[in-house]
Amino acid sequence: xxxxxxxxxxxxxxxxxxxxxENGNETFTANDGLEALEILKNNPDIEIIISDVKMPKMDGxxxxxxxxxxxxxxxxxxxxxxxxxxDEDKAKSLGAFALLPKPIQLDDLLKQID
Numbered sequence: 448x449x450x451x452x453x454x455x456x457x458x459x460x461x462x463x464x465x466x467x468x469e470n471g472n473e474t475f476t477a478n479d480g481l482e483a484l485e486i487l488k489n490n491p492d493i494e495i496i497i498s499d500v501k502m503p504k505m506d507g508x509x510x511x512x513x514x515x516x517x518x519x520x521x522x523x524x525x526x527x528x529x530x531x532x533x534d535e536d537k538a539k540s541l542g543a544f545a546l547l548p549k550p551i552q553l554d555d556l557l558k559q560i561d
Contacts, residue, residue: 453480453496459549512541
């Protein structure tokens, strides 16, 4: 499976990427929504996106909306956040599969991916 990880904290991208690769998935990382859109445009077979909500240049909500216009084959869009006024119901109404709090519990994240 191809997974795009988007977070403005490179350490979080690395941490999540390492675990997802360990499970046999191919990963891409970006540090903001604009960079992630470029990756998505060049890799239309990405199936899962894990994205922070609060990011510079383009936040996760705007990225979610734009990604839906670029790729309608995304199976799951998972938000991760350390702080946000976004709750799980609102996230799902926007098209997200789940909203997970930071610090990320890898077991929870991997369950959402499977």
